[in-house]
Amino acid sequence: MAARVVLGWREWLALPALGIVAIRAKVDTGARSSSLHVDSQWRFVEGGVPWAGFRIATGVRANQVIEAQGPISDEREVTDSGGNRSRRVFLRTPLVLAGLEREVEINLTDRRGMLFPMLLGRTALARAFTIDPARSFLHGKPPE
Template identity: 65%
Template sequence: MSMPSKVVLGWREWVALPTLGVGAIRAKIDSGARSSALHVDDQWRFSERGAPWVGFRLTPAHAGEAIECTAPVVDERTVVDSGGHGTLRVFIRTTLRVAGVEREIDINLTRRHGMAFPMLLGRTAMVKAFTVDPARSFLHGRAGPPVRLHVVSPDPARPHP
């Protein structure tokens, strides 16, 4: 019985988060990291029908315009960074598109100022679909054209920070 082949990614790729309105963002593909992380400029918490939600703002470097989104909180846990520092982070679930593959992933929201990549794609997002060739990069081009703002909220009157 043969295993289905996995898509090969380079150590850095353009990815899209279409549910969040992000048509293309540079991501470091990091099999050493368990979880995926997304740089946000600002985030705020609120409740929607008694459930925890998060609002956040991000600015993909190539887009120039800030994107504001809201999403239900799927988890909140301590993440230890490469320097050994633990911080409590909010996790959301969103659609990832890379190399023609779309899948739902969990991603934590954090401030990644000073990092070369606004997104880190960790191994839980890659399992059973992707493998990494660390000698290559940007194998699949941009994930798609930038998408205009799409707010993920059941209520158009979203709270402000």
């Protein structure tokens, strides 16, 4: 079994297929799924398959807004930390973190008011990472 990479409770990661070169994420083993903040989202059909498009300001480059899209892999109810349930769109996309790339599932939601635009849940962490909750940003800052 390969050694697991140690992460802090917050890290920078990338979602390259969505055009996101760097975004701050809270690593949360208490959350099952991963969530990405979007400022707006919409749906459309491409080749008979449902897709979601969205806009996000990652905060990495001043006033840069990224517009991305991807095929919808699922849509299901998610319960947030406050106990509120909402139906969310899920996308499957490559994630790059600590030099590792893996396919993960993320849901699109409004995280406005939260300190981190991305929440990295335990299904994305499974079998690859160990968390040290006393440490932060173990894998450096985002690229300039």
